[in-house]
Amino acid sequence: MSTGAMASNPEMAGAGSLQLTIDGKNVPVQKGKTVLQAALGAGIYIPTLCYDPDLKPYGACRLCVVEIEGMRGAVSSCTTPAADRMVVRTDTATVNLARRVALELILVNHQGDCLTCYKNLNCEIQKVAQYLGITEKDLERLRKGKQIVPPDTSHPAFDRDHNKCILCGRCVQACHEIAAIGAIDLAFRGCATRVSTLGNKPILDSICVSCGECIARCPTGALVPKHYEQPTHRVNTICPYCGVGCSLSLGIRGNGIVDVQGRKGSPVNMGGLCVKGRFGFDFVNHPDRLTMPLIRRAGTKKEIKASGNPGDAFYEAGWEEALDRVVQGMTRTVERLGPDAVGVLSSAKCTNEDNYLLQKFARAVLGTNNVDHCARLCHASTVTAALAAFGEGAMSNSISDIDRADTFFIIGSNTTECHPIIGRNIRRAVRNNKARLIVADPRAIDLSEIADVYLSHLPGTDVALLNGIMRQIVEAGLHDQAFVADRCEDFEPFLRSLDPYDVKKVEEITGISGEKIRQAALLFGRAERAIVFYGMGITQHTTGTDNVKAIANLLMLTGNVGREGTGFAPLRGQNNVQGACDMGALPVFYPGYQRVDDPGAREKFEKGWSKALSEKPGLTVTDMIQAAHAGHLKALFVMGENPMLSEPDLNHAKEAFSKLDLLVVQDIFLTETAQLADVILPATSFAEKDGTFTSTERRVQLVCRAIDPPGVARSDWEIIAEIARRMGYPMDYRSSAQIMEEIARLTPIYGGITHDRLNNYEGLQWPCPDRTHPGTSRLHEGRFSRGRGKFHVVQDKPPAELPTVAYPILLTTGRILEHFHTGSMSHRSRVLEALAADSRVEMNPEDARRLGIEEGDLTSLHSRRGEVQTKVRKSRRVRPGLAFMAFHWGDAPVNRLTITAVDPQAKIPEFKVSSVRAILAVLERAAKDNKFLAALAENPAGALSSFDLTPEHRRALVNGDMASLEKWIGPLEERLKVWLKARLRQENLSEGQSTKI
């Protein structure tokens, strides 16, 4: 164990203060600190190159050496723990010799010119060289290093120039300790030692996740961003990608973002970032940004183009004309068909203030509760179930609890890809704190590799799995009886409901061995402090609400709620999906989960908004689509959402959208949804607006405007306020901060939140009822929000659609690391797009082999609802019969295949289970008008036995004689010939048999 580990050991730290003498000066320092920290704390400069306070002491650069009485030679101060009455000298002949020589050696082996180095003036070597006063003459006496290594330029974001590397090891440590990946390490020996990937392959071919933590810590120009411009100033804000809520510092130059750094003081990411957070912000300055309001040209067809110029259907208009069209359309629909003929889709990407105002617009201006947003598609079931079980729909604890937990159970969450910073924290806890990890996911995730138990259950069997585990826990007597008795209710019926879930039955349903189920149960049952993380693998099911209730049951059963290091952790997908829910962008809730059908609440808001409000719960997103299809909903206002990629059964949804009289889309890009719009309003990106985001851990954080919006684009809330005003309802806010004041007035959980209070590193975690309240990092401490935690009886139910002979493959959908949601932002990031340009369907090699599909083959996927074509990636992450595809691609929208079946309570669609078949695209084309190929395309083998083959035919088939075959069935594409040869071998034909027929 290094001293760093000792330093972070709570028993050592703060146990008292020590007195050192450094260069004759008395220096007090806390126990557990190093000599270097003591010196730096006392203002005594000690040069360093490998030291980084975020990393364990490493002791490689030897510049921080000092002499300490009683110790032999020069010792590295960065690794030596301070001890009482230690006498340290930092400026002796030995120390200076060692330092000077070390630095001279660095300099003569450092290839490249300072003036053309991007690190010039920020280079740490330069700083130390200046301090030591190294001159040209000092270097002349030494032999100049001759070793030149070609730089690794494989990565789209950065180059690795070994010739400037001093092997300080900070990148390696960052990769191991911060990112917990270990894509790089030192390799080779002697002066040939260098930072290398496994097998010294280009970094792009390694397990690197492109988080860039290495670049952020390189003291020299060895890790060079590919496109670097020096920013002129910096602005702090919050990352707009996933729901983790990382704090950012944007480097601004002109009106562009040229650099992104994580903010070290943030309790969320502590300076860390993932690939999207670090490299994914060029979308803000992308030329595709909407700069003017657009109005559909009369007579143009509503269609979605994956290529070409979709903007041709629109003309650029001024705000006046565009807003008039919106107001007229809305007003006419409300007047003609009533307010419920209008729907409003709010946005999990927009600020709390935007969302608040939009739902207020729907309710107070339009008079409808038809307001919803994409939380419906991700965590509606969480909100429903957790409100029922605990009384709050949000994550119960904080991200920081990860460091304090001893056991994690991750189910239905691809954490490292979808919530990279949380994923990395879990990985670190498992690696460094020796925390135990259980992963349950039909598709193996990165973390399953380091899991103590990995359960690869069949999709849609979560309830059975969880009930099975709980039964084992109870059987082993590992449940927390005191917790259950003191704090919960309805335990008995719940307990009885577990009866059917004996190991054997659960084995049958889930496809997991009883032994593993038992292991998982014991591991979780014995945990002192456990957290359950889950994502859309749990929620996006027809049993989504039941799934979440089962998780809630598990946590209550084992007493893992409301304590440090425990918790219920739904991982929210979008940056402000929590906030959008909090703000009441939901059809049954006003802000702060106050029900619209609760007269008291309604009265409060009617008073607050000076308007009578509808008591009728509104339509959910999924309902709105059905209503539009049925012709009941005629106008739709969409703010920052892209349902034309994110909705299930897109063909159906598109039909529904096409039937609308008025579709208004307010966005920053011409999304698939916007392409169907009548009016498009240009809005601002996160970088161009002020406001707040609420992260997955209920943390409300300040978003600050860093640059000016492009063209005449306006903030979402400003546009909404303007429309409201034009519709006769005054919304005269001067700033988003003022909106937050109104939110606080009407929303108890946000009662104490103001923009002023958020101007710090931490923000505030709700509930924060008043202005002096410090926020709540942990819900349900001592008492559940609803009083007693409620056990629910949930039973296993099969998914809505199961594989059949015609659709034999179970398709599940999700995200990948490099892209985000419908990709409108990430596809417009140079680096992200370069890292993952093409859509892929992940298929088990066994399935691929059966279908004659090779890696990278273009393949058609069909479901009962639609078809997409995409390339195949063979992967053992999915079991045979299971396929996985992400929904980020407009040119391969997997949601054409998914099913609209929804959870009856939460109305969330079952994105995770649909049945498809796959066929090689080239074969599909050819088989369309060729019976022979069509027969071959139908597995299993033996299809040809029903064909009346002449001996000549048979010989050609047996020999794979393509020339003859082409004469017979027409010209074949090369790929098809390869396929055909392989396929014919499976037919097991032989010439001998031919005579028999």
Next chain:
Amino acid sequence: MAIGTRPKSAPEKKYTVRICQGPGCALSKSEQIRLAFEVEVKKRGLPEVLVDFTGCHGFCQQGPIVVVEPGDIFYTHVTREDVPDIVNLHLLKGKYVERLFYRDPLTTEPIASYRNIDFYRNQQHLILRNCGHINPETIDDYIVNGGYTALQKVLFQMSPEEVIEEIRHSGLRGRGGAGFPTGQKWEFCRNTPAEKKYMICNADEGDPGAFMDRCTLEGDPHAVLEGMVIAAYAIGAGDGYVYCRAEYPLAIKRLHIATEQARERGFIGEHILGSDFSFSVHVKEGAGAFVCGEETALMASIEGRRGMPNPRPPFPAQSGLWGKPTNINNVKTLASVPVIIEKGAAWYASIGTEKSKGTAVFALAGKIRNSGLVEVPMGTTLREIIYEIGGGVAGGKRFKAVQTGGPSGGCLPASFLDSPVDYETLAKAGSIMGSGGMVVLDEDTCMVDMAKYFLSFTQFESCGKCIPCRWGTRQMLDILEDITNGRGTMQDIDLLIELGGAIKAGSLCGLGQTAPNPVLSTIRYFRDEYVSHIMRAHCPAAVCKGLVKAPCSHACPAGVDVPRYIRRIAEGRYDEALRVIREKIPFPSICGYVCFHPCEDKCRRAQLDEAVAIRALKRFAADHGERKAADQEQRAAPSGKHVAVVGSGPAGLTAAYYLSKRGGHAVTVFEALPVAGGMMRVGIPRYRLPEDVLEREIEGIRAAGVEIRTNSRIDSLHSLRKQGYDAIFLAPGAHAGTRMKVPGEEAPGVIDCVSLLRDVSLGNEVALGQRVAVIGGGNAAIDAARTSLRLGAEKVTILYRRGRDEMPASPEEVREAMQEGVKVDYLVSPVSISRQNGHLAMTSIRMQLGKTDASGRRRPEPLPGSEFTKQFDTIISATGQIPQIPEKMKLWIGIDQGGTLRADPYTSSVSMSGVFAGGDAVSGPASVIEAIAAGRQAAASIDKYLGGKGSINETIALSEDVSSLPKMPEEEGEHYRPRMPVLSPKKRTQEFRLVEQGFSKAAAIAEAQRCLRCDLETE
């Protein structure tokens, strides 16, 4: 089964044949010998013979080794073919096979038992107690020899604290190299509270040339395991690892066998021997990184991380393997533990020195006669190890240095031979004990190259983590590379010292902290070799490839292109051969007759059979080649400058020759004697160098335009200046004998050797009488002795105060003198001389060799009470020569302590502008070829001083087309040089006739063809 008893099933055997299968013997296919024994024994039906194998026996030089017991009968260099003999004679008939016995190198007496061989007799085997004596794959063999009794004692009679106390009292220190007190280390670990602790055996022996741990593990793995279990008990460890490098597959295999057997017998595992103590052992293979011998790197490697060291603190005893307190001991440390427990701390502490107790194992290698594995008590001197056990330097070469401690150690010169080998002494001398590598280096080792070799090893093995080690060692290596290629500067030496200091101070782990040691210690003790590489582009050992084309030419002070003229001789083109020689020296014949030929000492042919007879070939070329008048016409145009040369010896005449011929200067040589030639004329007896040969070559100097004025003594530099000489070269030689500092040496009849030889040369009458004593051991003493014989003395005795090996005279001269009847009395020194009734009575005292002095030779010390007196007619003192410098000159020119002139070693200039000096007057008595070299250097310097370019090399030979050479035979067989025809000793002593008659043409050509053409070697 009770410990210490032989298993019942094993019947008593009459003979046990133990075949060594240590690394060395195994390489010589000892396994086949074992099989041959089994076949043979079976064939003969000898059930009472046990054929078994053992680990290394240590005396690898003599392998494959077979020991037959009882009687410790020791058969060496055994082959399969010898097996039937041993079975027939020894096992069947009880007779020894004497031809396979080891023979004493001095007496050549065969020795039957290894216990009587010096190599073993001078050792004390504690760690290696069972190596070579037991089958390492049979636990019973170990138990029968007392194995695991210590463990039993520890478990049932001692508390862990008592064990630690015992080890502490024994004074055992870490045998891995650092020498940390083992007891203290254990205590440190015991006192760290923790639930889990680890015990690690460090068997990652990585030093080049070290195989102590390997042999211990291969030869006696249970000793290490037992030590480990005892250590684990003491510190409270439940789990242990043996970290053994994967390059030792046999050691690993035997460790696995041993742990398995020990587990079966309950020596490791749960509840060892029924006690409460449990301990498991895992064998972990290292992947070959040298740095993994470092504790923290080793633990990182076990944990599956890259083997890189971490700074300490925290120490492994606080936070080691997986963060738990860990104790790491070396193989040999652990193997020592059971013996200490068994025999007690006091017994162990009685062995060794005050601070270094017990024994140490060394892998003796390099230029040593008896290479192998050696175990001696601490404090044994290097001399005892190298000479008494190791049998001295191989191949009759001179000892130069010993490298201890492997690549992290240092090179110690001969002056340390009498230093005791212990931790403190070695560290003080700039080396380390290390894990026990000991490499002996002889005169043919270049110390710069040696340092480079070890540094390149450490550089390659550096883990690369810390800057000083990674780039510092590289920087030092680059500098050494430059130096060995003639591109170094004198500042580089200081830079090496500075870098070395910084690397030692600044490096993270022991590897870097010791990596500069070989460089620093060689600079400390062999700085002149560095200087020679830098200033003269000369590698004294003729090793460095960047400087040495052919070692013979390189060894020649004048740089004569030896292989080229030898090829010309082989082609029969003697004129050309002579031209090649004359490109570098103006005295080809003289060198051919009398040169002491340093070239031959470095001849690579000697590694095959015998050095090429280079001097004889040179004489042949000079005798048979014709000097073409045309060669002389290449004289440079007159420069108008005048040069005075004082002294007409080889240095003076050489300088004069080149200054005149190549510089175009007007040169006048002043000679005090009536004849020219200096020592060539008045020092070298005629039987070695005939007068006509000398005369002819001096004539050649004159022909180059040099004026020689004899009978012209120069007492004042100013007078020469006044005569208009622009530059002066002082080469007056060393013509005065030194005094013996013996009372009575002024007595008549006591003469000095220089005067004697001069008088004889000049034809002066000399009467010596019958009995002549010559005092001294140099070539001059031999000349005096042989001359005395020729002058009619009947009994000539040379008295030399040191031994034969220390005698500086060239061995062939000594040999010839002894053939002629000269007696040499070694280890004798005169005490006093008195004249008694017409004779001289000399009292001498016997000497013995004591400690090594600064020259690396052992200092002769008088043996009290051994005085004896002998009568002589003449006593010739040949103890040294000094130059005679006129007092006036001494005022102007610095004089060194030995009375020699002080001149710059690279420019020959003295403290007075325009004056240069060289030859014996500067260097003290040396050789003709060295004087020629001095003359060449002076000529170049003077020419430069006078405005010339200083280029004195001549191109008079035709260029050589090496591509047309006949091919060398692919595999050269052994061919020895032809014998030089000489006069019979009897004929020789009657007069001053030339002894050596010279090669015939056929002999010369044949001899020339033996040349290996090193200069044409391509990589």
